[in-house]
Amino acid sequence: xxxxxxxxxxxxxxxxxxxxxxxxxxxxxxxxxxxxxxxxxxxxxxxxxxxxxxxxxxxxxxxxxxxxxxxxxxxxxxxxxxxxxxxxxxxxxxxxxxxxxxxxxxxxxxxxxxxxxxxxxxxxxxxxxxxxxxxxxxxxxxxxxxxxxxxxxxxxxxxxxxxxxxxxxx
Amino acid sequence: xxxxxxxxxxxxxxxxxxxxxxxxxxxxxxxxxxxxxxxxxxxxxxxxxxxxxxxxxxxxxxxxxxxxxxxxxxxxxxxxxxxxxxxxxxxxxxxxxxxxxxxxxxxxxxxxxxxxxxxxxxxxxxxxxxxxxxxxxxxxxxxxxxxxxxxxxxxxxxxxxxxxxxxxxxxxxxxxxxxxxxxxxxxxxxxxxxxxxxxxxxxxxxxxxxxxxxxxxxxxxxxxxxxxxxxxxxxxxxxxxxxxxxxxxxxxxxxxxxxxxxxxxxxxxxxxxxxxxxxxxxxxxxxxxxxxxxxxxxxxxxxxxxxxxxxxxxxxxxxxxxxxxxxxxxxxxxxxxxxxxxxxxxxxxxxxxxxxxxxxxxxxxxxxxx
Amino acid sequence: xxxxxxxxxxxxxxxxxxxxxxxxxxxxxxxxxxxxxxxxxxxxxxxxxxxxxxxxxxxxxxxxxxxxxxxxx
Numbered sequence: 036x037x038x039x040x041x042x043x044x045x046x047x048x049x050x051x052x053x054x055x056x057x058x059x060x061x062x063x064x065x066x067x068x069x070x071x072x073x074x075x076x077x078x079x080x081x082x083x084x085x086x087x088x089x090x091x092x093x094x095x096x097x098x099x100x101x102x103x104x105x106x107x108x109x110x111x112x113x114x115x116x117x118x119x120x121x122x123x124x125x126x127x128x129x130x131x132x133x134x135x136x137x138x139x140x141x142x143x144x145x146x147x148x149x150x151x152x153x154x155x156x157x158x159x160x161x162x163x164x165x166x167x168x169x170x171x172x173x174x175x176x177x178x179x180x181x182x183x184x185x186x187x188x189x190x191x192x193x194x195x196x197x198x199x200x201x202x203x204x205x
Numbered sequence: 206x207x208x209x210x211x212x213x214x215x216x217x218x219x220x221x222x223x224x225x226x227x228x229x230x231x232x233x234x235x236x237x238x239x240x241x242x243x244x245x246x247x248x249x250x251x252x253x254x255x256x257x258x259x260x261x262x263x264x265x266x267x268x269x270x271x272x273x274x275x276x277x278x279x280x281x282x283x284x285x286x287x288x289x290x291x292x293x294x295x296x297x298x299x300x301x302x303x304x305x306x307x308x309x310x311x312x313x314x315x316x317x318x319x320x321x322x323x324x325x326x327x328x329x330x331x332x333x334x335x336x337x338x339x340x341x342x343x344x345x346x347x348x349x350x351x352x353x354x355x356x357x358x359x360x361x362x363x364x365x366x367x368x369x370x371x372x373x374x375x376x377x378x379x380x381x382x383x384x385x386x387x388x389x390x391x392x393x394x395x396x397x398x399x400x401x402x403x404x405x406x407x408x409x410x411x412x413x414x415x416x417x418x419x420x421x422x423x424x425x426x427x428x429x430x431x432x433x434x435x436x437x438x439x440x441x442x443x444x445x446x447x448x449x450x451x452x453x454x455x456x457x458x459x460x461x462x463x464x465x466x467x468x469x470x471x472x473x474x475x476x477x478x479x480x481x482x483x484x485x486x487x488x489x490x491x492x493x494x495x496x497x498x499x500x501x502x503x504x505x506x507x508x509x510x511x512x513x514x515x516x517x518x519x520x521x522x523x524x525x526x527x528x529x530x531x532x533x534x535x536x537x538x539x540x541x542x543x544x545x546x547x548x549x550x551x552x553x554x555x556x557x558x559x560x561x562x563x564x565x566x567x568x569x570x571x572x573x574x575x
Numbered sequence: 576x577x578x579x580x581x582x583x584x585x586x587x588x589x590x591x592x593x594x595x596x597x598x599x600x601x602x603x604x605x606x607x608x609x610x611x612x613x614x615x616x617x618x619x620x621x622x623x624x625x626x627x628x629x630x631x632x633x634x635x636x637x638x639x640x641x642x643x644x645x646x647x648x
Contacts, residue, residue, distance in 0.1 A: 037424070039426070040390060040424070040426060043388065043390075043426055061600075097602065099602065099605055100605075101604070101605050101608035101609070102608075103233055131602040131605075132439070132605060133436075133439030133440065133605050133606070134438050134439035134440035134605075135438070135439070136438065136440070137440065137605075144528065154602075155439060157600075157602055157603065160600070160602040161600075165600065165601060165602050166340070166597075166600075166601060167601050168601040168602060168604070170601075189266065235618075240617065240618075240619040240620075242619055242620070242623070244623050246627060257619055257623060258619075259618065259619040273619070275623075339597060340597035340601070341597070341601075341604075342597050342598075342599060371636070373636075373637070377614070379599050379604075379607060381599060382599045382603045382604065382605075382606055382607065383606050383607075383612070385607065385612060385614070387614065389637040389638075390637060391636035391637040392636070393635060393636055423634075423635065423636065424636075425634065425635070425636035425637035426637060427637035427638065429614070429639075431612055431613075431614065433606050433609075433611065433612055436606075441606045441609045441611050441612065442611075443611065444609075444611040444612055450634070450637055450638070452633075452634035452635070452636070452637075454633075456633075458633045458634070460632070460633055460634035462634065468611050470611070476610075476611075482628075484628070484632060484634070486632065486633050486634060489633070508631060508632060508633050509633055514631075514632075518624075520617075520620070538617065538620070540620060540624075542624065542627075546631070566624070566627055568620055568623060568624075570617070570619065570620060572617065
């Protein structure tokens, strides 16, 4: 192989190694951990604080308008919300768009029945160490994270429903 | 060279296979879209125009397929043609199609393409693999293309063929949330009849047939970067890109290409992108404007000469609407490019001066996303 | 010899990168999805322009789009 190509590959490797070293290993809370408390403004204008929802089962979903699996997943959560709301279930969709307008345009298209919280400043995302988009956490009545889902694949919404039902029985 | 390249490709494949990716859905298939275009080129006595169509549609969550159709209506009175023959018209049609399959963080693609002209028919098949690593910040891609062309000469029995094998390797890296870099390498190995049956060379001022080698190995390495520049209310408003490519082959041609572009949103509907391109190459070892003695290989194709070109272009996209007629978005686009070619050792035999010419390239196309 | 050295370096990046986390967090990748940050925003248009250049130049390859086809003599 030509010396030039070999040198170029080496330069790229060195750059990438250097950049890789700059990362840190933040991650979503593990099952059993207390869900970190946070407050954020919702699309209805009210401030919502997680700790005020103690006693209810809460599903927190992190999404963005530019995240295609997120857009697929969100409308599917409408059903779970409608079915279990009365039994003490709350769904908070945390949006991480830099531009509020992008999020609002997407909300109009998706027609969601549950509240969306705006986390443009990424404070909540950082607090939770969100390491995938989308990320879903199911929190029990005592405020502990019980299930963590990274990404969205076909059928995840059925898992969420199973887990919510199970936690509502506690 | 070929053996070493194959070893490298195999080694990289093993390295990729050794990685285990967390089940993150980082990789995405290309968007569903349809593009309908009219293109027009006019320069150096040649006029080429025609329609082009591209349709891409996802099938389910994992598969995306595309089909493309492209026509070049050629009206050719280029310098080669007017000085050695007579102006002609012909039509080239190109059909292409492919399918991409997404599995976790990898995308595998297969494609075919066929190009038909009255005296040149080529068929190409290709495969690509792209794999995301490092939580989707790095994408490594490999590509292979194989094509065979049947070359003929109008009004004669002449027939020959040419084979082409292309190997591509690319790495794309997210450096910051607004900076992307990529590095690409491509080698093209050709054998067979690699010249034009219509062109002649000059030996002491007289026309003689061109004779080309029957193999050509070429290499290109390109580096590119895209940097997000301005933003307002958290939305990206502009970006800039820079690309550099270095090319070399076994015909002794060395070429460099530099491209610079800037894209900006003027308002909610208009996106404008001016760009610059500079290209410079040195001549093939068997090229001469006028040979003084007979050589084993002789060419007078200005594409193999010592020349440069500079291009200035601009693309403007106008957002027509969002969410109507089952389309999530539709845009009307205009693109104009002005190119100046300047040859350092190819003479315009009509004037005796070094040849140069200007070209205008124009596109108008409708894009729809669904 | 040089070739083996390069292969080792490439393998090292692949393995080494797995251990550290991403320095651009998943929730910070909005701009990367923006068309302005796309390498090839309009594939058909890019392919056409590449074809216009390829047909008149000696160099080819390592570009964002495949040029395709044979042009005028």
